[in-house]
Amino acid sequence: MNKNVIALAVAAAMAAPLAAQAEVKISGGLQAEIVSLSGDNVTEGLYMMDGQEGGNQNSGNWGFLKFSASEDLGNGMKALAMYNFNVRADDGSNGPRDAYVGLSGNFGTILAGKMSSPYKASTVSWDPFLTTSAQARGNYGMSTLHNGYVSNTVAYANKFGMAKVKAAIILDEAADDADSTETSGDHAFSVSVNVPVGPIELALAHHAADDFGTDVGNPLVVGDETETGDFSASKVGAKYAAGAMSVAAQMEMMDYDGDDVDHAYINGTFTAGANTFAVAYGQQDEDATDLTKTYMSVGVVHAFSKTTTAHLGYIGLDHDDGTDDAGIAAGLRVKF
Numbered sequence: 466m467n468k469n470v471i472a473l474a475v476a477a478a479m480a481a482p483l484a485a486q487a488e489v490k491i492s493g494g495l496q497a498e499i500v501s502l503s504g505d506n507v508t509e510g511l512y513m514m515d516g517q518e519g520g521n522q523n524s525g526n527w528g529f530l531k532f533s534a535s536e537d538l539g540n541g542m543k544a545l546a547m548y549n550f551n552v553r554a555d556d557g558s559n560g561p562r563d564a565y566v567g568l569s570g571n572f573g574t575i576l577a578g579k580m581s582s583p584y585k586a587s588t589v590s591w592d593p594f595l596t597t598s599a600q601a602r603g604n605y606g607m608s609t610l611h612n613g614y615v616s617n618t619v620a621y622a623n624k625f626g627m628a629k630v631k632a633a634i635i636l637d638e639a640a641d642d643a644d645s646t647e648t649s650g651d652h653a654f655s656v657s658v659n660v661p662v663g664p665i666e667l668a669l670a671h672h673a674a675d676d677f678g679t680d681v682g683n684p685l686v687v688g689d690e691t692e693t694g695d696f697s698a699s700k701v702g703a704k705y706a707a708g709a710m711s712v713a714a715q716m717e718m719m720d721y722d723g724d725d726v727d728h729a730y731i732n733g734t735f736t737a738g739a740n741t742f743a744v745a746y747g748q749q750d751e752d753a754t755d756l757t758k759t760y761m762s763v764g765v766v767h768a769f770s771k772t773t774t775a776h777l778g779y780i781g782l783d784h785d786d787g788t789d790d791a792g793i794a795a796g797l798r799v800k801f
Contacts, residue, residue, distance in 0.1 A: 487536035487544065494800040495554040496527040500598045504782070504790030515553045516596050518603025518612075519782075520790060525603055525612060527596035527798065528552040529562065542570035562614050573623030579616045583631035584672040587657035588702045591713040593734050593743035598794035599762040599778035606730045606747025606760040608717050610672055610698055615653075632656040637677055651676040668702040668715070694722040709736045724753040741766045759783045772800040 500512045507520030515526035530550040535543050549563035565578025581589075589611045594600045602611040620633035635653040640646075653674035660667045675695045702715030710733070717728040732745035747760040764778025775797050782790040 487534045487546075489532065489534045491530075491532055492801070493530040493552070494528060494798065495552065496596070496796055496798040497554040498598055498794045498796035500792055500794040502790070502792045505788035506782075506784075507790050507792075513555045514598065515555055516600065517598045517792070518600065520792075521603070523553055523555070525596060525600055526551065526553055528554060530559070531563075538568075540570070542568060544568060545574070545576070565618075573621060576618075576620045576622075578618065579614050580618055580620060580633075582610070582615050582618075582635070582655040582672065583620070583633050583657035584655045584670045584698065584700065585611045585613075586631065587659055587668045587670045588700065588704075588713075588715050591702070591704055591715070591732070592745065593732055593741070593766070594745060594762050594764060594778055594780075597764075597776060597778060597796060598792055599745075599764055599780040601730055601732075601745060601747050601760060601762070604747070604760045604780065604782060605749040605758040606728070606745060606762075607715075608698065608719060608726070608728050608749075610717075610719075615655075627660055627662075629659045630657070635674070635677075639677075649676065653677045664705055664707045666704045666706075668700070668704075670700040672698045696721055710734065721753070724751070726751050726753075739768045741768075756785045758785070774798045 496515050498514055498516070500514055500517065501510075502512065502520055503509045512522060514522045515528050516523060518524040528551065530552050532548045534546045538544055545567040547563050547565055548561070550559045551562050552559040561579065563578070563580050565576045565580050567574060567576035589595065589602065589607070592601045592607065601607040603609055615633070615635045617636040617638055618633050619636070620631065622629070622631045624630070633655045635655065637651045637653065638648050641649040653672070655670070655672045657668065657670035673696070675697070677696070696719075698717060698719040700715055700717045702713065704713035705711060712731070712733045714731040719726040719728070727750045728747065730745070730747040732743060734741055734743045742765050743763070745760070745762045749758045759782070761781045762778055764776060766774055766776045768774050775795075777795050778793070780792045780794075
């Protein structure tokens with residue numbers, strides 16, 4: 466029997482007895498896009514997919530099936546749990562995303578398991594094309610630190626005045642090179658602060674993963690080699706939203722063993738009735754390869770209802786080496 470089907474059955478079986486003690490919510494959504502890709506760094510043609518990054522089909526996709534639970538423990542404290550599957554409409558495949566347990570109360574929220582890093586969560590939702598084939602992450606607009614979910618993580622979140630603070634330690638469980646009987650202990654750290662100031666939201670984030678045991682804490686490929694030595698990334702961003710329009714921008718400064726990689730990103734949206742029009746631009750500069758890569762997207766999202774939307778978007782990627790790529794995507798997204 467398909468292992469993914471077994472996993473879904475196990476999750477459902479676990480949720481049944483939990484319902485007697487805690488409030489359990491099941492939610493999900495599916496998205497299908499028809500995408501035409503062309504250019505020098507992609508396999509040209511017509512595809513059905515659920516999002517893409519750099520021509521990688523279904524990378525950074527949207528579809529999900531989520532089991533979440535909470536239980537009131539009294540004295541203002543709650544127990545939390547979530548298991549979130551990555552599911553796709555094109556071929557029905559799935560896999561795990563978030564998987565954590567935690568406690569919340571007057572002290573804040575503590576989570577343990579697999580989840581988005583604070584660095585990622587602080588601004589990834591600012592992208593109006595997120596989880597579609599026109600998204601910024603993986604396409605030179607936002608760094609790949611905005612991808613995926615980090616495992617073996619302990620995170621803390623709280624609100625201090627207007628500031629929302631999140632911090633996490635990502636445990637390095639890889640064996641030490643000098644002594645295989647111990648872990649290396651080169652844990653990764655991630656922290657973010659989001660502060661609303663009137664119609665403006667300010668965001669600061671930092672991620673450090675020096676000598677982390679795998680590339681989870683340090684995922685960007687620089688040139689032809691994935692760096693796994695000293696690594697740090699800092700991000701500053703601001704988003705303005707008022708009425709029917711919004712503008713968001715961020716800058717990322719990343720250091721890979723002395724090789725700098727910078728990302729600049731900006732977008733704007735305007736809503737008229739059921740339609741939201743969006744445009745975005747990004748630029749990635751790599752010292753190691755002396756290359757500048759740019760990203761541009763433009764599109765529209767039409768809301769049929771609160772749970773059903775359709776979108777049409779164009780993405781263009783340009784490299785200093787003279788190569789370029791482009792894509793046009795039309796998609797339908799349904800929540801349930």
